Amino acid sequence: MLDAWEKGLGRPPVERPLPLLSAFTGEGTEALSLLSIGRRDAALLALRESVFGPRLVCVASCPACGERLELTLEVRELLVGQQTEQTEQPSTISLETGGYEVSFRLPTTSDIAQLAISQDKDVEWARQMLLARCVQSATLGGAEVGVLNLPSNVLEAIAERMGVEDPQGDLQLSMRCPACAHGWQEAFDIGHFIWGELNAWATRTLGEVHRLARAYGWREADILSMSPLRRQMYLDMVGE
């Protein structure tokens, strides 16, 4: 897990959980980055359950009054539909709307990483570029149409169909503020969440190695291979 954390550190945020997923599934990070976001997130939720347990504690702020909310979720509550490894996911999806015929595929981690979405870039621009990457062909009355020339209602229809085909890819939690009763939808990103946990765990573990190595002169590998109970007992004896 420390290796996976170290490999994740050097990647763009959206790709950071991939080395961990790779370590647990045996799939290469390259192959994982080509899974649809929903398929990837379903695998990350399964990984989260087996590594850190089924319960997740999330924090959010009410957009109306700023109240801080803490909510506890179970992994199974976050799984959308009956998606499993075995379920076939179409590689190409066809759509007909308003005379346009469009073929597209579902967005992947690789697509999002290559957009290099940064804070200063327009969210709408990023969304259009993502759709543009995923559209394989578009025609109107048999004539080829450039992706960027597609009308917004066609882009809208594509985005909506992506959500239907890959429901796990855009997880929205229904929130209600206990202080002011404001209701809203909060996006939940398991990749971001699990990376936060891995990062905290790795930082804590390195701190423990540091304290024991300094006190006893043990090697990192020996400290890491110790059972958690014994490591904790030595840490208690070393004190602060």
Ligand SMILES: [Zn+2]
């Ligand atoms: Zn509120």
